Amino acid sequence: MADARTPILRLANVEKRYGDTLILDRLSLEVPAGQRLAIIGPSGSGKSTILRLIKGLEPFQAGAIEVAGEPLRPPRSASWFARRPAARSHMVGMVFQHFNLFPHMTALGNVAEALARVLGLTRRDAEARARDLLAQVGLGGKEASYPRELSGGQQQRVAIARALAMRPQVMLFDEVTSALDPELVGEVLGVIRTLSRESGMTMLLVTHEMGFAREIADRVLFMEKGRIVEDAAPSQLFTAPQSERTRAFLRAVLER
Amino acid sequence: MSFDFAFAWEILPDLLRGAAVTLEVMAAGFLLALAGGLALALGRRSPQTVTRLACAAFIEFMRNTPLLVQLYFLFFVLPLGGITLPPITTGILALGLNYSAFLSEVYRSGIESVPRGQWEAARALDLPARDTWRRIVLPQAIPPMLPVLGNYLIGMFKDTPLLAVITVPEMMQAAKGVAGMTYRYNEPYTLLAALFLALSLPASLLFRTLETRLRG
Numbered sequence: 001m002a003d004a005r006t007p008i009l010r011l012a013n014v015e016k017r018y019g020d021t022l023i024l025d026r027l028s029l030e031v032p033a034g035q036r037l038a039i040i041g042p043s044g045s046g047k048s049t050i051l052r053l054i055k056g057l058e059p060f061q062a063g064a065i066e067v068a069g070e071p072l073r074p075p076r077s078a079s080w081f082a083r084r085p086a087a088r089s090h091m092v093g094m095v096f097q098h099f100n101l102f103p104h105m106t107a108l109g110n111v112a113e114a115l116a117r118v119l120g121l122t123r124r125d126a127e128a129r130a131r132d133l134l135a136q137v138g139l140g141g142k143e144a145s146y147p148r149e150l151s152g153g154q155q156q157r158v159a160i161a162r163a164l165a166m167r168p169q170v171m172l173f174d175e176v177t178s179a180l181d182p183e184l185v186g187e188v189l190g191v192i193r194t195l196s197r198e199s200g201m202t203m204l205l206v207t208h209e210m211g212f213a214r215e216i217a218d219r220v221l222f223m224e225k226g227r228i229v230e231d232a233a234p235s236q237l238f239t240a241p242q243s244e245r246t247r248a249f250l251r252a253v254l255e256r
Numbered sequence: 257m258s259f260d261f262a263f264a265w266e267i268l269p270d271l272l273r274g275a276a277v278t279l280e281v282m283a284a285g286f287l288l289a290l291a292g293g294l295a296l297a298l299g300r301r302s303p304q305t306v307t308r309l310a311c312a313a314f315i316e317f318m319r320n321t322p323l324l325v326q327l328y329f330l331f332f333v334l335p336l337g338g339i340t341l342p343p344i345t346t347g348i349l350a351l352g353l354n355y356s357a358f359l360s361e362v363y364r365s366g367i368e369s370v371p372r373g374q375w376e377a378a379r380a381l382d383l384p385a386r387d388t389w390r391r392i393v394l395p396q397a398i399p400p401m402l403p404v405l406g407n408y409l410i411g412m413f414k415d416t417p418l419l420a421v422i423t424v425p426e427m428m429q430a431a432k433g434v435a436g437m438t439y440r441y442n443e444p445y446t447l448l449a450a451l452f453l454a455l456s457l458p459a460s461l462l463f464r465t466l467e468t469r470l471r472g
Binding site: 055056057089090093094096098100101102103104113114117118159162163166 | 371373374376377379380381382383384387391392395396
């Protein structure tokens with residue numbers, strides 16, 4: 001069982017390939033409970049893949065991933081049929097770049113669905129809690145709207161409420177503002193900021209928003225080619241990066 | 257050649273009785289095909305190789321042998337193995353199994369049209385496989401399938417006269433009966449064609465309306 005010193009997430013020598021392409025190169029990482037970890041790096045560096053493996057969305061070839069001290073068995077194959085989630089999977093929530101809301105359900109239905117089906121709440125209780133969660137992300141009054149009737153920012157906030165509904169201890173944010181129009185980024189970041197201030201949730205954020213990463217994170221990883229190049233506090237990594245690669249990346253991103 | 261309306265009117269009840277049987281066979285056969293097609297489509301995605309192969313083999317067999325041969329097989333060969341079914345049941349079974357193979361392909365394309373992100377979202381919420389199919393995937397896969405399902409329904413309707421060869425008293429059989437007894441062919445077969453048209457045209461129109469409605 002997990003004691004206070006057990007990291008809530010542990011990746012040990014995780015290797016992930018697509019065919020011949022190496023995506024994660026024997027990557028090891030420990031995340032203590034409550035930490036806000038930002039992962040930055042060029043596209044194709046494997047940063048989103050880390051999140052996808054932790055949530056069990058994809059198999060990996062070698063190494064081990066533990067959630068609160070329990071090993072996560074990778075999904076057996078690419079088939080989605082009759083697959084069972086790992087024991088600790090429910091501790092991990094995920095928000096996607098493209099929201100992935102269920103288009104045939106209202107905002108309320110999207111949030112209430114897993115409350116009813118997975119946590120076993122009655123429809124009524126599930127909807128009451130979903131209503132609270134929508135209010136929490138500033139979407140009170142939008143319960144009956146379908147995803148297509150909402151802006152990108154609103155959709156992403158529904159997706160955050162949907163993930164929060166399962167009361168995860170770890171939240172994975174996978175480039176959650178990358179698909180948004182610039183003027184909608186702020187409202188989504190605002191929700192995450194509030195969440196990080198008011199909950200003790202562990203957060204992993206894969207992001208291109210350097211200012212936000214610096215503001216919100218306790219720790220920043222810079223990744224390239226499936227490896228962690230630099231792992232430091234934001235004040236260190238953004239102002240005095242040790243690696244030449246990190247410096248080059250930050251220069252390119254910040255001067256844009 | 258003349259068309260005797262009085263005679264046509266006289267034999268209409270016989271043909272309508274046949275039409276009732278046709279509709280009954282078609283309704284039951286199509287329901288069977290809808291259920292069987294879904295089962296086959298799911299079976300082809302099973303993690304068990306045996307299930308996958310068995311479903312694929314069944315589908316290929318059904319799609320590549322004539323319905324008439326399948327009918328004869330069920331009607332004449334099964335009783336040799338001790339399984340004797342009434343003609344109507346045999347007809348429903350043959351139509352249902354045959355069409356389930358075609359409908360499984362329709363389901364397959366419907367299922368494949370659901371974006372991968374939907375599966376991932378369901379997985380991220382730890383929805384069980386059953387709920388993922390029932391609540392997330394199928395409700396999105398089925399609406400775009402409706403126009404194609406409509407075509408298959410009408411296709412099945414037009415295949416029902418084949419059941420006459422195994423003595424199912426459907427419309428074709430009824431028309432043949434009248435013709436055989438009276439040696440008059442014009443009225444029963446004209447009436448038969450008119451009845452087919454009268455029944456399938458509204459169905460075509462219904463599905464076309466449904467299609468425009470879904471696309472709009």
